[in-house]
Each structure stands twice: as structure tokens, then as C-alpha cells.
Amino acid sequence: MSRTTPELLADRARLMGPNVSTFYDDPVHFVRGEGVWLWDADGRRYLDCYNNVPHVGHCNPRVLEAICRQAGTLNTHTRYLHDGILDYIEKLTGTMDASLGTGALTCTGSEANDIALRMAEAVTGRRGIIATDATYHGNTSLVSQLSKSNIPSVGFGLDRYFRFVDAPDSYRAPDPDGTGFAAAVAEQIAAHEAAGTGFAALVVCPYFLNEGLPNHPDGWLKPVAEVVRKAGGLLICDEVKSGFGRTGTHLWAHEKMGVVPDVLTLGKPMANGHTVDGVAANGDIVKAFRQGYRYFNTFGGNPVSCAAAMAVLDEIEDKALVANAKTVGAHARQRLLALKDKHEVIGDVRGSGLIFGAEMVLDRASKEPASTFTDRVINAMRHRGIIHSKLGRHKNTLKIRPPMPFSIANADLLFDTLDEVLSETPVAP
Amino acid sequence: MSRTTPELLADRARLMGPNVSTFYDDPVHFVRGEGVWLWDADGRRYLDCYNNVPHVGHCNPRVLEAICRQAGTLNTHTRYLHDGILDYIEKLTGTMDASLGTGALTCTGSEANDIALRMAEAVTGRRGIIATDATYHGNTSLVSQLSKSNIPSVGFGLDRYFRFVDAPDSYRAPDPDGTGFAAAVAEQIAAHEAAGTGFAALVVCPYFLNEGLPNHPDGWLKPVAEVVRKAGGLLICDEVKSGFGRTGTHLWAHEKMGVVPDVLTLGKPMANGHTVDGVAANGDIVKAFRQGYRYFNTFGGNPVSCAAAMAVLDEIEDKALVANAKTVGAHARQRLLALKDKHEVIGDVRGSGLIFGAEMVLDRASKEPASTFTDRVINAMRHRGIIHSKLGRHKNTLKIRPPMPFSIANADLLFDTLDEVLSETPVAP
Numbered sequence: 025m026s027r028t029t030p031e032l033l034a035d036r037a038r039l040m041g042p043n044v045s046t047f048y049d050d051p052v053h054f055v056r057g058e059g060v061w062l063w064d065a066d067g068r069r070y071l072d073c074y075n076n077v078p079h080v081g082h083c084n085p086r087v088l089e090a091i092c093r094q095a096g097t098l099n100t101h102t103r104y105l106h107d108g109i110l111d112y113i114e115k116l117t118g119t120m121d122a123s124l125g126t127g128a129l130t131c132t133g134s135e136a137n138d139i140a141l142r143m144a145e146a147v148t149g150r151r152g153i154i155a156t157d158a159t160y161h162g163n164t165s166l167v168s169q170l171s172k173s174n175i176p177s178v179g180f181g182l183d184r185y186f187r188f189v190d191a192p193d194s195y196r197a198p199d200p201d202g203t204g205f206a207a208a209v210a211e212q213i214a215a216h217e218a219a220g221t222g223f224a225a226l227v228v229c230p231y232f233l234n235e236g237l238p239n240h241p242d243g244w245l246k247p248v249a250e251v252v253r254k255a256g257g258l259l260i261c262d263e264v265k266s267g268f269g270r271t272g273t274h275l276w277a278h279e280k281m282g283v284v285p286d287v288l289t290l291g292k293p294m295a296n297g298h299t300v301d302g303v304a305a306n307g308d309i310v311k312a313f314r315q316g317y318r319y320f321n322t323f324g325g326n327p328v329s330c331a332a333a334m335a336v337l338d339e340i341e342d343k344a345l346v347a348n349a350k351t352v353g354a355h356a357r358q359r360l361l362a363l364k365d366k367h368e369v370i371g372d373v374r375g376s377g378l379i380f381g382a383e384m385v386l387d388r389a390s391k392e393p394a395s396t397f398t399d400r401v402i403n404a405m406r407h408r409g410i411i412h413s414k415l416g417r418h419k420n421t422l423k424i425r426p427p428m429p430f431s432i433a434n435a436d437l438l439f440d441t442l443d444e445v446l447s448e449t450p451v452a453p
Numbered sequence: 454m455s456r457t458t459p460e461l462l463a464d465r466a467r468l469m470g471p472n473v474s475t476f477y478d479d480p481v482h483f484v485r486g487e488g489v490w491l492w493d494a495d496g497r498r499y500l501d502c503y504n505n506v507p508h509v510g511h512c513n514p515r516v517l518e519a520i521c522r523q524a525g526t527l528n529t530h531t532r533y534l535h536d537g538i539l540d541y542i543e544k545l546t547g548t549m550d551a552s553l554g555t556g557a558l559t560c561t562g563s564e565a566n567d568i569a570l571r572m573a574e575a576v577t578g579r580r581g582i583i584a585t586d587a588t589y590h591g592n593t594s595l596v597s598q599l600s601k602s603n604i605p606s607v608g609f610g611l612d613r614y615f616r617f618v619d620a621p622d623s624y625r626a627p628d629p630d631g632t633g634f635a636a637a638v639a640e641q642i643a644a645h646e647a648a649g650t651g652f653a654a655l656v657v658c659p660y661f662l663n664e665g666l667p668n669h670p671d672g673w674l675k676p677v678a679e680v681v682r683k684a685g686g687l688l689i690c691d692e693v694k695s696g697f698g699r700t701g702t703h704l705w706a707h708e709k710m711g712v713v714p715d716v717l718t719l720g721k722p723m724a725n726g727h728t729v730d731g732v733a734a735n736g737d738i739v740k741a742f743r744q745g746y747r748y749f750n751t752f753g754g755n756p757v758s759c760a761a762a763m764a765v766l767d768e769i770e771d772k773a774l775v776a777n778a779k780t781v782g783a784h785a786r787q788r789l790l791a792l793k794d795k796h797e798v799i800g801d802v803r804g805s806g807l808i809f810g811a812e813m814v815l816d817r818a819s820k821e822p823a824s825t826f827t828d829r830v831i832n833a834m835r836h837r838g839i840i841h842s843k844l845g846r847h848k849n850t851l852k853i854r855p856p857m858p859f860s861i862a863n864a865d866l867l868f869d870t871l872d873e874v875l876s877e878t879p880v881a882p
Contacts, residue, residue: 177745
């Protein structure tokens with residue numbers, strides 16, 4: 025049936041329960057998508073500067089064709105033999121360091137991180153995990169403990185195994201060579217050891233997207249990787265958000281940051297919205313995990329998922345989307361820097377490729393976060409047909425990560441509109 | 454690329470690691486499916502008597518059309534408003550007791566059971582879970598603890614919260630009114646309480662599919678439900694396998710067993726292989742869970758998943774598949790009973806609707822399980838073009854649960870072939 029917005033909200037409360045997130049003060053009701061565009065139920069068009077899941081564009085024809093072809097041919101599970109999963113893992117791991125040669129496909133990034141943490145326990149025999157205090161890695165009982173800002177009130181006491189370090193903040197607490205972050209992690213490793221938990225793994229998004237994408241030079245993670253390895257722990261890089269060329273300079277953000285993870289987790293953009301995620305890891309690590317446990321995932325790695333995921337890799341390659349991210353990202357950065365010259369409220373400009381943002385502050389000297397202002401900007405942009413969000417420790421950083429076919433013309437529309445909105449929105453609360 | 458079977462096996466070991474399950478001594482390489490049929494790479498046709506995920510038939514045209522239509526229109530997430538998820542939850546919960554009026558959609562049955570257990574913790578403030586010793590409910594760190602036969606060697610110490618009761622066994626340890634099972638659960642509740650863990654929930658498949666589908670009269674779960682409620686715990690029914698009309702008499706097996714669960718988890722057949730699963734529960738239970746935790750699932754309840762799931766419900770209805778399961782199931786039962794008269798090795802016949810089986814024994818008096826014989830039968834059937842498996846505590850029960858459009862002619866082909874195989878396969882090890 026076709027509901028009005030008030031009816032949709034009432035039915036959500038009735039059928040889905042309380043506390044189900046929506047975006048914007050006036051939630052949007054989308055009915056159609058194509059490329060970087062979305063249309064609402066009234067036929068209004070929006071430029072999508074937010075959604076990273078439709079990585080190669082909403083309703084990408086190549087992915088759609090792959091899904092429909094395979095779903096009309098066969099969809100079973102990995103207990104039968106099939107070329108699809110092997111072709112995909114071969115191609116995927118072929119883009120990575122040779123040590124990451126073994127793959128396991130899951131259905132969600134949560135499931136990928138859930139087995140990554142168990143791989144760390146299997147290899148180290150220990151359970152102590154470290155993450156930043158402004159991250160997100162998924163929603164299972166175990167993995168949800170990684171999100172300090174939204175740890176569930178229930179979770180079978182698993183919080184005992186998690187310790188947090190301050191999220192990197194290049195604007196307020198510069199740490200240009202990453203040694204400060206490494207020292208903070210070393211401190212929490214020692215705390216895990218002192219508590220008897222022992223240290224199993226550090227889990228990070230190598231580009232720290234949830235943390236507000238701090239400006240770090242390439243290679244910034246090297247010192248912390250050294251600390252982690254010296255302590256006998258695993259480095260788990262969660263590239264659910266930073267992977268598949270998002271940063272424009274590399275296919276994987278861990279390459280940019282100068283490290284090779286022991287376990288790499290992948291998700292959201294992997295099949296453009298079709299549900300497939302997974303892990304790539306060293307064969308010995310997968311072996312340690314699988315020897316003690318015959319892990320099987322009914323839908324994980326099914327032929328349709330693999331066809332959709334393969335189409336995404338092919339599309340990234342054929343359309344040169346990483347290079348596009350670099351070019352358009354460089355242009356976006358220039359436009360953001362120009363806006364910073366004009367608007368006092370922009371304290372800092374950040375990003376690489378098609379993940380970029382600007383931190384909003386009430387005062388450039390004190391760097392006081394302009395969090396409610398950022399909220400007003402996002403809602404005003406939505407009413408002007410531009411979809412994006414906010415992130416970071418203070419929720420005052422614009423979160424802009426459009427589908428990868430985003431063009432310079434798209435970026436100009438985004439920043440022309442942002443310029444107007446920043447001019448018209450009062451900064452004072 | 455197109456690999457031979459030895460190449461497929463070698464590449465699986467190389468790319469996926471050790472201990473990745475395959476079915477059959479000579480694993481099958483399927484390339485096409487339609488209705489109840491599968492074809493291997495050599496063009497050979499197999500009757501599918503195993504796969505419950507393609508519930509309304511392999512490559513069902515209605516589901517395929519729904520997936521392709523919606524994937525070509527829009528696929529986003531639940532932070533935007535959309536009619537699809539509301540229409541689906543409304544229709545789904547409309548088939549259940551009014552108390553199960555609130556839904557949460559996940560991507561896998563593992564995720565559904567993972568939040569169900571946390572709902573129990575949220576409502577009761579306790580963590581003690583009880584299950585049978587021959588069940589399976591999924592693969593997250595928490596949920597994998599429910600599978601005593603395959604508990605991972607790693608799992609963050611979560612085993613401390615799980616206790617097991619003997620799986621019901623109507624053949625070897627009859628318990629015709631369910632009071633024995635209720636007493637066994639009461640004992641483990643007391644053990645949880647004595648250990649200080651407290652009792653949070655009992656998790657059962659109401660038709661005990663993994664346990665070997667014991668013969669129980671309708672209403673059999675009533676005594677245990679009473680024990681669970683008296684102790685202040687939740688009854689979680691996992692209908693990932695038993696739901697959507699599989700048993701032929703009811704859409705949901707918990708109705709057949711005379712209980713209304715507090716939380717119902719759903720999965721595999723829900724969208725015919727497209728990745729969608731979920732939970733239906735009392736609104737107060739969902740509220741208790743969601744109040745302490747802003748649960749969000751990127752792919753859960755996306756428009757394509759909901760379109761696929763809706764098409765499955767429509768297809769069940771339009772094709773009268775529950776009635777078909779009843780009719781064909783009754784015929785199958787007669788054929789199985791006739792085979793039992795002929796073949797001494799069949800100790801017991803079980804099932805309802807399109808889930809049925811027969812327990813193989815070396816001796817009808819001692820009831821000694823003929824587990825290796827069962828294995829030989831399954832492998833011989835595979836070579837004759839019939840696909841099924843085994844289950845139960847002793848892995849000696851034929852596991853037959855075909856797609857729901859399975860016909861009487863299909864059943865006759867299955868049992869004619871089984872008759873031949875049972876005649877030709879030596880029972881002695």
C-alpha cells in the first residue's frame with residue numbers, strides 16, 4: 025500500500041517498535057534510485073551524497089543484470105560446489121597483499137567482524153580487544169561491544185573484554201606520525217594484560233570514518249601495527265566503509281595507511297546493497313579458526329551474492345571508479361577549502377577521494393563543536409534536495425560519501441547548495 | 454571460469470581454508486535449478502528432496518520478478534521511510550497470534566537468534582539459556598553456543614550461560630505428553646538459578662527438526678511452556694526450519710505444538726534464498742530490547758528483501774502450498790510406512806507435511822542406530838539423482854524436506870528410488 029509520511033511513521037512505531045532510527049527531522053520517503061540520484065514519493069529528486077552501500081550507483085545495470093541472471097539460474101549454498109565463490113575470492117584477494125589469500129563470506133559486516141574477533145581468540149588464546157571510543161563495527165552481541173557510543177544495555181557481559189582509546193583527532197589533538205595513537209593502544213594492551221584478559225586484537229577502520237576521518241599522512245598506522253604485533257595481537261582492519269576504492273588513492277585504505285592487516289573485514293559496498301560481506305585473512309588464521317569450528321553460513325557466498333559482488337569489482341575496474349574518486353575528491357577538497365575561506369564556521373576540511381567532510385565549529389580559536397548547527401545544515405540541505413549526514417566524536421563533521429560514479433558537476437551542485445545553506449543558517453544556537 | 458570437480462575442491466581448499474563442509478563423498482556441482490529440480494555441470498538432473506531455503510521452488514518466477522523489479526527501482530535502508538517493510542511485517546504478523554505484533558528484520562537466522570537472546574536478557578535481567586543437546590540455531594559467537602555438537606573452540610567464554618537437556622526422542626525415550634521434557638528443562642532452570650546465572654530463556658525449534666523430528670502429538674510443548682513462564686523466562690521458538698507451512702497442518706509449528714512463543718525467530722525459507730530473516734515478538738519485549746540499544750541493521754528490511762519475502766508469502770497463499778504439504782506429506786508417510794514393512798532397517802517413520810524421515814537401525818529390538826548405513830544410502834541416492842541428507846542425535850534419520858511445490862509424483866520417484874537403494878545397500882558395516 026501507499027502511505028503518507030505520518031502514516032509511515034505511525035505504522036513504523038506500531039509494527040517495528042520504539043527507537044527505530046530515521047534520518048532528518050522530516051524523514052524522507054524514497055521510492056526510486058538511479059546512479060547518484062534518489063526520488064521521493066512526490067517525485068522530487070535528491071542528489072545522494074550519503075549512501076556508500078550503492079557503491080557503483082543506485083540500480084547499477086551491471087549489478088542488476090548479474091543478480092537477475094544468477095537468481096534466475098541457481099541460488100544454493102556452499103555445501104555444493106560452485107565456481108562463483110571461487111572466482112570471486114580469487115579476484116578479491118588478488119587485489120590484496122599475498123598474505124591475505126583466504127576468504128570467508130558472510131551476510132553482514134557484523135558477521136564478518138564477529139568471526140574476525142573469534143579468529144583473534146583462536147590465534148592468540150586471549151580475548152582482550154581494543155577499539156577507538158567513537159567507532160562502529162556492527163550489531164551482534166559480541167561486535168556491538170565495539171561501539172562505545174551505543175553499547176547495548178544487554179550483551180551477556182561481553183563488555184569485560186573491550187577497552188577503548190581516544191579516537192584520533194587531527195584537528196584538536198594532532199598526532200602527525202601516529203606514535204601518540206600507538207602509545208595509547210600500548211597502554212590499553214598493558215591494561216588488558218594486567219587485568220588477566222590478555223590482548224587479542226586491535227580493530228580499526230584504517231581511515232577512521234566513524235571517528236570523523238582525521239587528516240593523517242599515508243603510513244600513519246605503521247607505529248600502532250608494530251605495537252600490536254610486538255604484543256602478539258592481531259591487527260583487524262574493518263574496511264566495510266573505507267574499502268573498494270573509496271579513498272581514491274588505493275583500493276584498500278590499509279594500503280594507504282602503510283599496513284597489512286592480519287584480518288580484513290569487508291561489507292556494505294561489496295555487492296552494491298545485495299547482502300554479502302566477508303573476511304580476507306592469512307590462511308593460518310582462517311585455519312586456526314576453522315579447525316576448532318565447522319563454520320557454515322547458509323546464505324554466505326551463495327551464487328547470487330557472488331555474482332553481484334563480482335559485478336561490483338568489474339564495474340569499479342571498467343569505469344575506473346577509483347581514479348574518478350581521486351579526481352572528484354581533489355575537486356571537492358578545493359571547493360571545501362574555498363568554502364572554509366568564506367565561512368568562519370568551517371574549522372577544518374578533511375577527506376580523501378569520495379569520503380570527505382568539514383568540521384563545524386562555533387569559534388576557530390576554541391574549536392568548540394557546532395553540533396546543533398551541523399544538524400540544522402543537514403536538515404536544510406535535505407530540504408534543498410541534497411542528502412548527507414554527520415559524523416565524528418562531536419557529530420559536527422559533515423559526512424559526505426556518495427556513490428562512486430559521483431561527478432565534478434554533482435560535486436559543484438553539492439557545494440553551491442552548501443554555500444547557500446551555510447550563508448543562510450544562523451550559527452548561534 | 455569453469456572448473457572440474459577436482460579443481461573445484463583444490464581451489465576451495467586454497468581459497469576458503471580447511472574444514473569447509475561439502476555434502477556427499479563425491480560432492481555435487483550444481484549449475485541450474487528450477488522448481489524441485491537441480492542440474493549438475495554435466496547436465497544431469499536431480500530431484501531436490503533436501504533444500505528448504507528455495508521454499509517455493511528454485512528460481513520461482515514470482516520471487517525472481519519481485520527481486521528484479523525492486524532491485525531495478527530502489528534498494529536502500531530503514532533510515533528512510535518505505536512501504537515495503539511495513540507491508541511485509543503487517544502481513545507476516547497477521548498470520549500469527551495477536552501478541553506477536555512487532556517485527557525486526559535481520560539478514561540471517563543467526564542475527565535473529567542473537568537479538569532474541571538479548572531480548573530475553575533485556576526482559577529478565579538474566580542470562581541463563583537452555584536448549585537441547587542436538588540442535589542448531591546459528592553461527593554468531595553467542596548463538597553458536599546453542600549447538601552442543603559443534604560449539605566452537607573459541608567464543609569469548611559465552612558457554613558459561615548455556616545449559617542443555619536431552620533432545621526429545623520419541624523412538625527411544627517416549628515422552629508422549631511432554632511432561633518429561635518439561636521436567637528436564639525445570640532441572641536445568643534450577644541449575645541456572647543455583648549457579649547464579651539465573652534463567653532467561655528456552656530456545657527450541659517447535660518441531661525439533663535438527664533433533665530428528667520426533668513424533669509428538671499436537672500440543673506437546675504446553676507443559677514446558679508452563680514451566681518456562683512459571684520461572685519468569687521467555688519461550689523463544691526458532692522457526693527458521695519449521696515455519697512457513699513446512700509441517701502441512703499449520704503455517705507455524707508452534708501453533709501445532711500448542712504454544713505462543715514470546716519471541717519467534719524466522720529465516721531460511723523466508724525469501725526463498727534471498728538474504729532476509731527476522732524476529733516477531735511481543736511489543737513490550739521489543740521495547741525492552743530497543744530502549745537500551747538503538748539496533749540498526751544496514752541490509753535488514755531493505756526494499757528488495759521485503760519484496761522477495763512478500764512474494765514468498767503470496768506464493769504460499771496463491772499456490773495453496775500448506776495444503777499441498779499436507780497432501781503430499783500424508784502420501785509420503787504411507788509410502789514410508791510401506792517401506793518400513795518391507796525393509797527391516799527402517800526402525801521408525803516420522804514427520805508431518807514436507808518434513809519427513811525414517812530412522813535407520815541395525816536391529817529393531819536394540820534400536821542400535823545404523824549411522825554409517827544411512828550415510829551409504831544418502832550417497833547412493835545422490836548417485837541416482839535424488840538429493841537429501843540425514844539428521845538427528847545419531848545422524849541415522851533420513852532428512853527429507855523438499856521445496857514446497859513437491860508433488861505426489863515427485864514423492865513416488867523419491868520412494869521408488871529409496872526402495873531400490875535400501876534393497877541393494879548392505880546393512881552390515
